[in-house]
Amino acid sequence: MSLDIDRTDEAPVPPLGKRVQELLETRPGRIGVWVAALGALALVVAFWSLARKALIFGLAEEAPLALAAVGFALLYRLTGIINVAYAETVTLGAYFGMWFNTTFGWNFYLSLIPAALGAGVLSVITYFAFFRPAHNRNVGVVEMIILSFGLSIVLRYGLQLIFGHEQRYFKVPFQNPIRILGLGVPPFRVTALAGVVAGALILYWFIQKTRLGIQIRALAGDEKLAQVSGINPMAVTVLIWFIAGVAGGAAGAFYGVGASVRPLLGWSKFLYILLAVLVGGARGLRGVIVAGLGMGVLLSGLTLAIKGQGLYSEILVVLLFIIILKLRRNRMSEAAKV
């Protein structure tokens, strides 16, 4: 028995530089994620006093953004429609909630129900009135965006015609702020955050695990095959539009109670919703939630860092997300060419 093993077949160990290069080339995604996570952690530790405020205020103020983005992402992923009028679903949710809250004296949490249901019903109505006829007439992708843009304009200026430009407010009793990490946060914001997390988790579970969720995904994958399998496409599509509307309406009510209710409420958030969905959407609903919350933290962090210049932080965040979108699309198109 010889210990002499012939090693000529085995590849020689490549030099270190080549190994590092291969490591970088073969696992760009994971390494990038770790580097980004470590960088973020280092930033949080280095600027703890700023990061603490950014985390608390950003999560508390912009949590509804994540909820609205989840609704928009559902609609976009499952029906393929980029619905600009989704902004007005958010606005109308805020108006429905405020109406029940101020006119009928309902508690804020109770008025969330009519806000969400009203926006959901409105979303279904827009589907039957405009998007279904447009789909049946084979309206193109760009034309569909323009159509929803027109609908958004009609709803937004319609609200302005009826309610005027002025800002309206929910009637809520003053509550002592809750202290988190040494910072006072209004309780509504905390509930908003909790509600967003709960709502997003329920939606995620619903789409991934339940029978209806499977039907929804089947319909999005292949409409004809889904029909053959006994899925009622109409009922499932209506359900998608209703859920998206509910998510948008609840987000609008949370935005409304946090600040004010005005016709431009949804439109002022639409660009951020769209960016969160496009950047996070490649990794499913979880990615959308992370992108929405991350955007809120970044917005408030930059606003604090640039000393109250909110406009600059908005410009920087929009630029950053568009750059991410561009870089990732470049990589995707490289892969698609192969």
Added chain:
Amino acid sequence: MSIDWLSAYLIYALFTVAGTVGLAQLLHLQMGLAGIGNFGIVGFFGLGMYAWGVFQVRIPWPDALGDWGSFFLSLVMAVIVSGLAGLLIGWVIADLEGDGVLVGTLGFATIMYSLALSEKRWTGGAEGMAVPDPLRTFNWGVKPMSLFWLGVMILLVVGITYYVARVHRSPYGRLLIAVGQNEPLARSLGKPTFRTKLILFALGSAGMGLVGAVFGVMNHFIRPTEIGIEVTLAAMVGLVMGGSARVWGAIVGVLLTAGLFDIVVQIYLPLPDSWYQITLPVVREIVFGAMLILVLLWRPLGVLGDMRRDKLVERLGSG
């Protein structure tokens, strides 16, 4: 010759309609032919307007240039700046799908609006800035000056329309249509689709900037309220109304929308005076938005339908 019958408002309305035709005609090249859905028209329009104003007012031009020298140099700079912005945005969006194009162009318009508000030292912030009219040395009075700029705008729009008509008859136009209809096919045939879209987008943006700069000159005042979403909507509804794939579509459509509403409804219909300030501008946007929906659902080729389709499109369809 007396021009008393021309009210100042009528001149201004005609000027707005002419400018909207120009924007819609440029959008026709970008969206109707090459299929780039530009939702940030007002961003390039506003950048041109503000760039002209900032160069004209904030740069200490040497006296030797005179009023007209500094005016023309500022105008050239405005066109260059908007063209460069178009090149940058075009590079971002040229290989993205409809959603990416929407977010890129809409984001650009939002950033321009925010910059107009925040850079008070240059733009005057929310109050805006007054800009000089190079015609002021002639002492013509307000109305003849407005008429002069109306003439300039009409000449500019005629020039753009002539260029669009030439594009329709040229190999370049066929390339644009190929890129807009089926981009992978055009690329597989060896056409440089990315470069084509990029250059077209930059040229269109430079044109929009020029239209915006002339708007600023005519208005004598540049404010953020001038660069709202209404500008994008007016150009888009005009183009869609007239048919986004034909040379005369933008002209017919804008005359039927902005022309009808801003001139016929606002001047000749007996409306209560209290409506003009608040109600009419809002009703205008509602009507435009509704027209956009109705036309896309029932007359996707525009009000003219497929009546006398352009020869080029017919030939492509049969061949």
